[in-house]
Amino acid sequence: MSEKEKVSEEVTETNEVEESTVDESTEETEVVSEVDELKKQLEETEDKFLRARAEIANITNRNRNERELLQKYRSQDLGKKLLPVIDNLERAMNSEVTDEQSVSLKKGVEMVLESLRQALKEEGIEEIPATGVAFDPNLHQAVQTVPASDDCPADTIVEVLQKGYKLHDRVLRASMVVVAQ
Known part of the structure; x- marks a missing residue:
């Protein structure tokens, strides 16, 4: 093989490595972005869940207090x-x-x-x-x-x-x- 062919072949290999590296980094970026989005959604869902749970506890306490007052002053x-x-x-x-x-x-x-x-x-x-x-x-x-x-x-x-x-x-x-x- 001639020198020229060798250089051409090395350039081709380098280009292929660079393309595969670019493809891998793009995929990694997409995966990281997707993971971040899922974490954000999870945090939002957990927050909604905790707020709903607190609201249910408040409603339960309020109803219990109202029942106690009604019982106390029923006469x-x-x-x-x-x-x-x-x-x-x-x-x-x-x-x-x-x-x-x-x-x-x-x-x-x-x-x-x-x-x-x-x-x-x-x-x-x-x-x-x-x-x-x-x-x-x-x-x-x-x-x-x-x-x-x-x-x-x-x-x-x-x-x-x-x-x-x-x-x-x-x-x-x-x-x-x-x-x-």
Whole structure:
């Protein structure tokens, strides 16, 4: 082989090696690019998954809290409707009786009133303490004021005109009171 042919052959081999190197680097670049794209998609999918999981946990907690509140205050409407009944039974207890039949009737009313109070207590409905207590506008409604004295310091409840009741920490009806001023 002549020198010229040898050089030509070397150039051809070099070109083939360069072409194969270029083809390999192009393929590697494409593979790397595809891997990067897949990693990005995986990260996005994981992020969406974690956000969805957190949202489900939030919804579950919110529903549990709402159910607990509904359970805790389920007696609120019934309690509000029964408060006038208690007031009327207490008025009946304060009436004067003279004959034996009236005494018997009063005893029956007393038993009904006591069982009603017990049932309300079991549901979490309690009377708001008022007489002799410091006035609290969240629990009491002042309908009248009287001058303060040595016996009754200022902002103290002197008399209860209508009892107030609360269900756990909610006021069903504020106490109507007379306050020393």
